[in-house]
Amino acid sequence: MLKDRWWLGLALATLVLLPTAGLGSMAVAPLSLRIPAAPGQQGSASFTIRNTGTEPITVNITLHDWWRTPDGRFQILPAGSLERSCAEWVLYSASSLELAPGEEREVTVKVTVPEDVEGDHWALLLVAEEPRPEGEEEGLTSTTRVVVTYAVKILQQDPVNKHLEAEIKGIELVQPSPLELRVRFVNTGNAHLTTQGTVEIRDIFGETVRSFSVAPFPSLPGEERVILLEDTSSAPLPEGFYYVIALLDFGGDYLIQGGAPLQIPAPQG
The missing domain is CATH 2.60.40.10 (Immunoglobulins)
Known part of the structure; x- marks a missing residue:
């Protein structure tokens, strides 16, 4: 009862x-x-x-x-x-x-x-x-x-048979300024992951002009995470063409990355 x-x-x-x-x-x-x-x-x-x-x-x-x-x-x-x-x-x-x-x-x-x-x-x-x-x-x-x-x-x-694997399935530019990216991350292995990394903004010569950290986030085997990454720098990027690269360390033997082009238009007025 x-x-x-x-x-x-x-x-x-x-x-x-x-x-x-x-x-x-x-x-x-x-x-x-x-x-x-x-x-x-x-x-x-x-x-x-x-x-x-x-x-x-x-x-x-x-x-x-x-x-x-x-x-x-x-x-x-x-x-x-x-x-x-x-x-x-x-x-x-x-x-x-x-x-x-x-x-x-x-x-x-x-x-x-x-x-x-x-x-x-x-x-x-x-x-x-x-x-x-x-x-x-x-x-x-x-x-x-x-x-x-x-x-x-x-x-x-499982301390014996774990396989650490992950992929970036896509990276999308949400807005150019302040910069926001949407990253589709998939845990393709059989172990729980804690992933962190860096976003680099490179100019047309391949030089890194700005970078910011990706805070650690967890994922289960088979899980897809959609991670919103934002550049919190107060200074806007100068006008021009750039390439944004997300470099992620999931704890395996290699890093994974994904990128997207970025254009900063000239200021209005």
């Missing part, structure tokens, strides 16, 4: 997925678990949940998959729905917890990797505070509540 009430409460609630670890009446940390485990091996990690409020709370933990769209939207999917899901290999020590005010509990996550797979895999645990029961008012058929939920990402990393 309590479980049915929980799902009813979730159906009538507004789900708030929090990106930080200490809002609402509970704190969850860390929100990302990296678990090194080769095929045929087991790895583990843990996170903690703390009741930061003044009343007892019930916390429910459920297993899911997750994905990020090219434009950066976070998607929560049914467990086991992705090709590289590790949800079927995951065991966690508690699916429901009762926490007194100030109490802290540790949840252990174990991943047992089959022998016939290679590369990185991932899943997600949603850690949700159960809505507190409220007195029913006569004639009230539904109540909207906010459900505070944290997403704990699980990344199983």
